Amino acid sequence: MSNDAGSRVFEADVLVIGYGPVGMTAAALLAxxxxxxxxxxxHPRLFGLPRAGHLDGETLRTFQGLGIGEQVEIAARAIADFRLVDxxxxxxxxxxxxxxxxxxxxxxxxxxxxxETLIDGAARGFGARVVMGLEATGLAQDADGVTVTARHREEPDAEPVVIRTRYVLGADGAGSFVRRALEIELDDLGLFPNPHLVLDIEQLDPDRDLESLPEVAQVLDPARPVLAxxxxxxxxxxxxxxxxxxxSRESLEREDFAWGLLAEWGVTPADAIIIRRAVYDFRSTVAKQWRRDRVLLLGDxxxxxPPFMGQGMLSGIRDAVNLSWKLAAVLRGQADGSLLDTYQTERAPHVLDLTRRSIATGQLVTMTDPVAASARDEAIRAGTMPPPAIFPRLGAGIVTPAGAPAAIxxxxxxxxxGLQARVVNAGVVRKLDDVVERGWRIVSRHRVxxxxxxxxxxxxxxxxxxRFVHVTRGxxxxxxxxxxxxxxxxxxGNGRKAYLARPDHYVFGTAEKIDDLPALVDELAGSLAAAGWRTNTPPFTEE
Ligand SMILES: Cc1cc2nc3c(=O)[nH]c(=O)nc-3n(C[C@H](O)[C@H](O)[C@H](O)COP(=O)(O)OP(=O)(O)OC[C@H]3O[C@@H](n4cnc5c(N)ncnc54)[C@H](O)[C@@H]3O)c2cc1C
Incomplete structure (x- = not known):
């Protein structure tokens, strides 16, 4: 198909702009x-250098859903021991x-x-089309869809490419073109006071142990805090x-400076090559609007x-998970586009909470004032530091309201x-999600x-x-x-007999007794209808 200007027009249900870890996860989930x-x-090829290192169990579960959980587990490595050391x-x-x-x-x-290679493989395996080297440069939307103009970066004289799509996901990173095109402002939570020098090395002999290098440790040395x-x-x-x-940035980026730092860990040019030397400023931001009609922002x-809890990319992957089942419902005509507003109302408070925790963690572990650092170390030794709180719940959306009497x-x-643990099904031990297809489920201790x-x-x-999932000890x-x-x-432990989970595994609500489930289903119906799901609103009319 061509447009009036003679440019070739590509079509898609969903266009993902930006193929970093978040864009590729979203592409995989939708495909x-x-x-x-x-x-x-x-960029013409996948970015070959690391930024994020930490993955958590929730993300592995997402990868499990994409069929690559075990491959990721093999490529990654479970952290046996993340230490804070003096x-x-x-x-x-x-x-x-x-x-x-x-x-x-x-x-x-x-x-x-x-x-990224594994997620990319999953996305393509599910049929997502990926075009590398194509940069989005223009975006306009109307009632029926979005038209995006893009240009081949390595062929500047080539005709621009035009893409017509029902929805656009802007997963194009912190400097997002999509966000700028929509003139969406950022809430600025501030710049972390100290820049950070990030050094990545590749060992020449991977089998040689670098004795002084811990598995992962945060060194609370006020003279030079470092994560290693x-x-x-x-x-x-x-x-x-x-x-x-x-x-200065210049002095930090010097190669001899880097080797000087690494020498303190017994690493010399005879052991390794430095594959990345970069100075980062960590700014914390949250976009004021995550959806403008048919265009949504996700990830960075x-x-x-800041990276002190290793939750930046993982938060973006949570965005992709939250958005993908809702967008699927909209694309299938099960829900109005307004359902997508719950993406921001649910996700933004969650990410804001983790961002604040990450800033606070950073302030704690990067203290350079020796007196304050010594008091901190004493508090850790004395066990008077409060343990980390459990992760935040989603904000308002398709979920039992916070503070509701029945909420736990x-x-x-x-x-x-919702919990995932090992179950036995027909004599075979599996993880729950490998037995029960993705989708809505009621997981209960007794038969429903x-x-x-x-x-x-x-x-x-x-x-x-x-799906009704009865899990029992007997x-x-x-x-x-x-x-x-x-x-x-x-x-x-929670005095519950059942919980009702959404397709992204997040729990809508729980039931104290099996007989409370009909009321919970009514509550779900009300919540879905309010969010734009096309369903009868309660009270229901009996057949
Ligand atoms: C030092 C450091 C350590 C970190 N550690 C962790 C960690 O341990 N765990 C964690 O979860 N997070 C961590 N993070 C954060 C993490 O790296 C980011 O949150 C993550 O990379 C964001 O992924 P993304 O896909 O949203 O964006 P990006 O990775 O930035 O990808 C966006 C993509 O969009 C492309 N793009 C941009 N504009 C266009 C356009 N106009 N057209 C087409 N394509 C475009 C870009 O080329 C890029 O490939 C760390 C970050 C840093 C700097």
Whole structure:
């Protein structure tokens, strides 16, 4: 097809602009659901150097859904021990960055290019079309769709490419063209006071152990705070050095300066090559608007945070997960476009909370004032530092309201990811998501008889494709066996008999008794209808 100017027009259900880790995850999730997805990336090839290193269990679960969980687990490495150490590199404490309960280890460390290759493979495997070297330069939308103009970066004289699509996902990073084209402003949460020098090395002999290099450690040395760790096995390693007052970017970026720092870890040019030397300023931002009609922002285009909790990319991947099932419903005509507004209302408070925690963590671990640093170390040694809080719940949207009498504030509670643990199905041990297809589910400790629902409620459950998942410690017909007792612990510990989870695994709400489920389904119907889902609004009319 051509337009009036004679340019070739490409068409797609969804155009993803920017093929970094977030764009490729979004492309994979949508292509997996059968949509015609086109992704364009201005660089001619995938960025071959790491930025993010940390992955958490929630992200591994997302990759599991894309069929690459185990490959990612092999390429990444579960972190056995993330230590905070003092200036003498003596352990102060260990901690997790992620959380248990997702069916994977809480934390992994990885070499980003390896992970991107796997996500890219999944996206293409599901049929996403990816065009590298194509930069979006123009964007206009109307009632029916969006027209994007793009140019081949390496062929500046070539005709611009025109793409007509129903929706655009702007996953084009912190400097987002899409965000600028829409004139969306950022809320600025501030610049982290110290820049950071990031050094990545590749060992010449990956089998040789660098004795002094920890698995991952945050060195709380006020003379030079640094995060150090083996990014993947022994081959790639990373240091993130806090710049000290008065140090210029030029001096930090000098190669001899880098080798001087690495020498303190016993690393010399005979051991490794430096593959990346970069000074970063960490600015924290959240876009004021994440959706403008048919165009949505995600990943660093929508928000940025410092890396002290390793949650920047992971927050973007959560965006892709949150958005993809809602956009699928809109594209299938099950919901109005207004459903997509819940993407921001749910995700923005979550990311804002993690950003604030990340800034606070950074302030704690990069102290350069020796007196304050010594008081901090003493507090850690004395165990008077409060333990990290559980991850935030989603903001308002398709979820039981915060503070509602029935809501529970626990991992797996309302607005947080539902538990995934090992179950036995027909004699085979699997993770829950490998047994139960992605979609809406009611996971319960006892069998749920569909007769407890009214015909109208049953119609809604059928329309959503709700799956009933009975997980038990004992054996029962059609039930999955709760092999490790994790579900049992969760149900008992929280005084609940069931929870209702959305296609992104986040829990809509929980039920104290199985008999409370019909009321929970009514609540879901109300919540969906308010958000733009095309369904009967309660009270239901009986058939
Ligand atoms: C030192 C450091 C350490 C970090 N550590 C972690 C960590 O451990 N864990 C973690 O979760 N996060 C971490 N982060 C954050 C993480 O790197 C980012 O949040 C993540 O890369 C964002 O991914 P993205 O896909 O949104 O954006 P990007 O990775 O920036 O990708 C955007 C893509 O869009 C392309 N693009 C831009 N404009 C256009 C256009 N007009 N047309 C077409 N394509 C375009 C770009 O070329 C790019 O490939 C770290 C960051 C830094 C700097």
């Amino acid at each position: 997996q659901q059968g949509f015609d997805v086109l992704a364009i990336e201005k 200036a003498q590199r003596k352990p102060l404490t260990s901690r997790y960055l992620g959380e248990d309960g997702h069916g994977w280890k809480p934390d992994y460390i990885s070499f980003q290019p390896e992970i 760790g083996r990014w993947n096995g022994a081959r790639w390693s990373r240091w993130e050095y806090t710049a000290l007052e008065g140090e 285009a929508a928000h940025t945070q 504030e626990a991992l797996g509670g309302d607005g947080r990811p 008889d569909r007769a407890i629902f009214t015909p109208a409620q049953r119609r809604l459950l059928d329309r959503l494709g709700m 054996t029962a017909d059609g039930a999955l066996i709760d092999l490790d007792g994790d579900y049992d612990l969760w149900f008992r």
